[in-house]
Amino acid sequence: MKKILLSLIVFCITWACFSQTQKNTYSLVLENASVVNVSTGKITYNRLLAISSDTIKAIDDTKNIKQYKADRYINLAGKFVMPGLWDMHVHFRGGEGLIQANKDLLPLFLSYGITTVRECGGDMTPSVMKWRKDITEGTLAGPRIFTSGPKIDGPKSTWAGSLEVETSEQVTKALDSLQKINVDFVKIYESKISRQTFLEIITQAEKRRMTTSGHMPYTVKLREAVDRGLDASEHLYYIFKACSSKEDSITHAIIQSERTAKPIGLFAALPSIYNTFDAKTSERLFRYLGKSRFSIVPTLFISKTLNEIKERDHSGDNLLSYIDPKIQATYAGRVNSAKRASDESTAFSKKYALKASSLIPQMQRRGINIMAGSDCGAYNAYVYPGESLHGEVKLLVASGLTPAQALQSATINGAKFMGVNEFYGSLARGKSSDLIVLDTNPLNNINAIDQIYMVISNGKAYSRVELDKLLTSIKR
Numbered sequence: 322m323k324k325i326l327l328s329l330i331v332f333c334i335t336w337a338c339f340s341q342t343q344k345n346t347y348s349l350v351l352e353n354a355s356v357v358n359v360s361t362g363k364i365t366y367n368r369l370l371a372i373s374s375d376t377i378k379a380i381d382d383t384k385n386i387k388q389y390k391a392d393r394y395i396n397l398a399g400k401f402v403m404p405g406l407w408d409m410h411v412h413f414r415g416g417e418g419l420i421q422a423n424k425d426l427l428p429l430f431l432s433y434g435i436t437t438v439r440e441c442g443g444d445m446t447p448s449v450m451k452w453r454k455d456i457t458e459g460t461l462a463g464p465r466i467f468t469s470g471p472k473i474d475g476p477k478s479t480w481a482g483s484l485e486v487e488t489s490e491q492v493t494k495a496l497d498s499l500q501k502i503n504v505d506f507v508k509i510y511e512s513k514i515s516r517q518t519f520l521e522i523i524t525q526a527e528k529r530r531m532t533t534s535g536h537m538p539y540t541v542k543l544r545e546a547v548d549r550g551l552d553a554s555e556h557l558y559y560i561f562k563a564c565s566s567k568e569d570s571i572t573h574a575i576i577q578s579e580r581t582a583k584p585i586g587l588f589a590a591l592p593s594i595y596n597t598f599d600a601k602t603s604e605r606l607f608r609y610l611g612k613s614r615f616s617i618v619p620t621l622f623i624s625k626t627l628n629e630i631k632e633r634d635h636s637g638d639n640l641l642s643y644i645d646p647k648i649q650a651t652y653a654g655r656v657n658s659a660k661r662a663s664d665e666s667t668a669f670s671k672k673y674a675l676k677a678s679s680l681i682p683q684m685q686r687r688g689i690n691i692m693a694g695s696d697c698g699a700y701n702a703y704v705y706p707g708e709s710l711h712g713e714v715k716l717l718v719a720s721g722l723t724p725a726q727a728l729q730s731a732t733i734n735g736a737k738f739m740g741v742n743e744f745y746g747s748l749a750r751g752k753s754s755d756l757i758v759l760d761t762n763p764l765n766n767i768n769a770i771d772q773i774y775m776v777i778s779n780g781k782a783y784s785r786v787e788l789d790k791l792l793t794s795i796k797r
């Protein structure tokens with residue numbers, strides 16, 4: 322009996338020691354941090370965050386630091402910690418010859434604190450899938466990638482690599498192929514897609530429980546698409562059309578015009594939509610979209626950049642030195658069309674952009690999930706990865722969102738859309754340790770997101786010096 326008791330005691334001591342070391346050994350402990358809760362807009366001070374691999378294992382008061390054994394401690398006194406940023410609209414594209422040029426953009430995202438991107442359709446899906454895997458496995462430095470793979474569009478699509486569909490069978494085939502490569506959502510484009518095909522894609526995707534997001538042909542009314550299960554709208558054009566008191570007759574005229582030699586395009590219809598904007602209609606629409614848990618990616622920064630191309634010389638932009646000349650060469654199309662536009666039409670574009678962005682606080686109040694997205698990537702001139710997402714967040718504040726709301730749009734809202742907010746987008750025990758450390762409080766002044774002191778991505782901490790080294794590696 323004595324022997325049994327003795328071995329039991331020995332076992333208990335060994336177990337206690339073992340569990341003690343287990344419990345208190347972390348790869349990294351951040352101490353004295355001011356932790357920003359983007360959802361509540363509140364800060365808790367003197368926190369310690371104990372991190373192992375890619376997860377926050379504990380958050381506690383720094384005074385209890387003795388209980389937390391770690392391989393490395395970082396003192397963040399005076400610094401502000403918040404979840405890593407999500408850019409919810411980026412592109413990797415430009416064809417075979419631009420694969421490396423696109424891969425070289427990954428460090429640029431990280432250095433601006435962007436720890437996750439949502440890729441909205443391109444023409445190098447196998448490479449993007451490979452990067453997604455390598456980043457997750459920790460063998461490549463870059464933001465986590467969610468991707469739609471190729472876009473779905475109608476025949477003679479605008480963007481290379483798109484899956485062109487017309488019939489219901491083709492839609493089935495396209496969705497089969499996307500599911501087979503395990504895409505994270507379906508991106509629909511609207512260059513040549515018919516009303517019927519567009520709605521068919523949403524209906525079939527909904528049956529498969531695939532998340533859908535899109536541009537939308539102006540022959541479709543937003544509610545028809547949302548009723549069938551469309552989950553998100555990229556850009557504000559499609560929302561704005563549904564705010565017109567004449568949405569029905571304008572849509573009807575556009576459908577009729579498709580049978581003629583002169584179909585009415587999106588931009589041709591915009592002035593009459595602008596002139597018939599109706600506050601009551603928009604209020605009803607936003608309530609409906611809020612109830613439907615609809616998401617919107619306003620992409621204000623790219624509109625502003627393109628609208629100002631005529632008056633701004635970008636040749637001296639610092640960030641150009643981080644963009645492969647082959648990507649820079651793709652900027653010509655957007656630049657030339659912006660320069661060709663009449664002053665009158667540029668003035669209208671600006672007027673429209675201002676009006677559309679002024680609706681954002683009302684969308685927020687009605688419960689629409691607003692997501693910050695830059696639309697950066699090849700072809701989208703001077704919309705640089707990283708900086709453009711910061712620009713987007715600042716424009717969301719300028720439109721009337723609070724800094725906390727704008728930060729939600731660039732963190733937790735994206736995670737909600739991708740269905741991973743249990744793990745990403747907020748800082749708590751058991752959640753992702755993807756985070757950024759800022760020199761000043763972003764809730765007081767949103768420009769604080771420009772001063773990044775440190776980024777933790779996939780369990781690896783990058784100091785400012787290390788981030789700058791990453792940048793140097795891609796500098797041309």
Ligand SMILES: [Zn+2]
Pocket residue numbers: 410411412441696
């Ligand atoms: Zn885009």
